[in-house]
Amino acid sequence: MKLKIYTLLLALCVTWSLQSCDNDDDNSIAVPTELQNAFASKYPNAANVKWETKCGYYVADFYDGYEASAWFTQDGKWQMTETDIPYNALPQAVKTSFEKSEYASWKQDDVDKLERTGVETIFVIEVENQNQEIDLYYSADGTLIKSIVDTDDDNTGHLPVQLTEAMRNFINEKYPNAKIMEIDVEDDRNDWDFGYTEVDIIHNGISKDVLFDQTGDWHSTSWEVRQNELPEAVKNTINNQYREYRFDEAKRIEKADGTIYYRIELEKMNVDLEVNINEDGIVIP
Structure with a gap:
């Protein structure tokens, strides 16, 4: 029964997302007063604010020192802010780590700061070399969390997935003081781990991937050595x-x-x- 409920919720979520991914700009949407107040409270110095909807979320594009986009649920709960920052604005630890990496000689295409509810802040450096484009995900202390091929998808893929209380408790018990950096649900039906939840954590300075199965039970943990x-x-x-x-x-x-x-x-x-x-x-x- 637990598996059936989990699978049903996942299916409903995917279906709702696909049905509601039409985008509207602020010429055709009405932004609730509560949502506008929540945004103003979080970003009191925001300028050039423009609202739109994406995949069922309200998104405020604005300027607050840098260009940024803040994502809110329909009931006004903040989910994510993506800020386009210059390379020099990165934490020194991130710059040092990148400049010592195998990608240091690649061309820097874009740098983003991702702040999301329930997870730690991460920094994404997009690099390219000829026909190759890679996104490098770093924690604020310079730990490389993951490197993935840039697919030019929209930033809905950065929206956080909420962990169950049981998953979060497991991580806290097995990996004390771990920082949760990224949460993904595998969505490729051709993969053996379809429907599994992958949680990227930093534990004792090491980036680890914690995998939970479709029922929410721990499956495995892996990390590079x-x-x-x-x-x-x-x-x-x-x-x-x-x-x-x-x-x-x-x-x-x-x-x-x-x-x-x-x-x-x-x-x-x-x-x-x-x-x-x-x-x-x-x-x-």
Whole structure:
């Protein structure tokens, strides 16, 4: 029953979103007084305010030192503000991290500050190199949360997903003092984890992905590890069985059933290989 209810709510949410994604500008919409008051209270110095609706949300485009867009629900609850900022306005820790990254030489296309209800502030640096475009998501302390291909989708994808109380309690108990940075529900029906909720957190300075299944139960947690952080047994297996390959990256994966293993990505010429190796150095499916 729990799964059926969860799936039904997800389906209704998707259906409502698809039906209400027509946009209207402020020439054709009436903004409730309560909503205007909520906006004015949050942004008292806002100028050039223009209202529109997107996917059932009221969106105020305005200027407050920088160009920004604030998203509110129909009942006036603030959800998100996306601010277009110059690179120099980034926290120093973010700039330092980016300038030491593999993308430092790429062209900077855009920089956004994302503030959202229920999650920490993140900074998105859009970079491009020839035909490649990547969005880099950083926490304020310079931790790279994720890097994804820029699809030029509208910013509805940045709207926060609300965690259940059980999910939030699990994270607080298993990962004390963790910062919740990003929440996504997998929406590709062709993927094995369709309907799963992925929560990006920073725990003890490490960016981790916490995955909950369709019923809201914890499925697994994964995070990137350096080659020198791998257990000796894992490194020995790589050296003995895959010595002709070049190490690319690795993730540690902890599952709810107690299984712990490392997903290793290797390269050889134009061949990419992914292998799973447990802590004892045994290759597993």
